[in-house]
Amino acid sequence: MIALGNDHTALQMKRWVIEVLDELGLAYEDFGTNSGESCDYPVPARLAAEAVAEGRCELGILICGTGVGIGLAANKVKGIRCAMVSEPYSAMMARRHNDANMISIGARVIGEETAKMIVRAFLTEGFEGGRHQRRVDQITQIEKDNLL
Numbered sequence: 001m002i003a004l005g006n007d008h009t010a011l012q013m014k015r016w017v018i019e020v021l022d023e024l025g026l027a028y029e030d031f032g033t034n035s036g037e038s039c040d041y042p043v044p045a046r047l048a049a050e051a052v053a054e055g056r057c058e059l060g061i062l063i064c065g066t067g068v069g070i071g072l073a074a075n076k077v078k079g080i081r082c083a084m085v086s087e088p089y090s091a092m093m094a095r096r097h098n099d100a101n102m103i104s105i106g107a108r109v110i111g112e113e114t115a116k117m118i119v120r121a122f123l124t125e126g127f128e129g130g131r132h133q134r135r136v137d138q139i140t141q142i143e144k145d146n147l148l
């Protein structure tokens with residue numbers, strides 16, 4: 001199950017993301033918004049991120065205007081490693097090296113094809129472990145030490 005969350009800037013971009021999920025045969029849970037009315041990105045960020053952190057969803061994709069605000073909000077949820085990406089190489093490496101469990105993208109930053117390439121990369125790559133596990137553990141330790 002893939003968690004989706006977005007603000008009002010991202011309705012069309014979410015449709016493109018869903019096209020890729022359908023193409024890959026992946027189910028999703030949509031935490032909104034589905035309205036064009038202005039909304040606050042921390043709300044869908046939190047709902048989707050908590051679904052991932054609690055294991056109800058394996059991975060998550062967030063979208064706001066830049067991808068920044070919604071990614072920052074998601075990263076405040078314990079256990080979330082949300083990579084803010086605007087090209088496919090970083091999306092691929094965020095899975096391989098950082099074990100990112102969410103990405104955030106900017107509806108006002110990238111277009112349809114780049115977004116689809118990012119989503120495909122993120123959803124089809126896997127974590128390499130090894131030395132990267134040690135580094136991810138160090139990230140988790142920062143979280144623990146700061147009582148996030």
Ligand code: RB5
Nearest residue numbers: 009064065066068069070
């Ligand atoms: C909304 O205008 C915009 O601020 C929001 O979508 C996002 O880009 C924030 O980081």
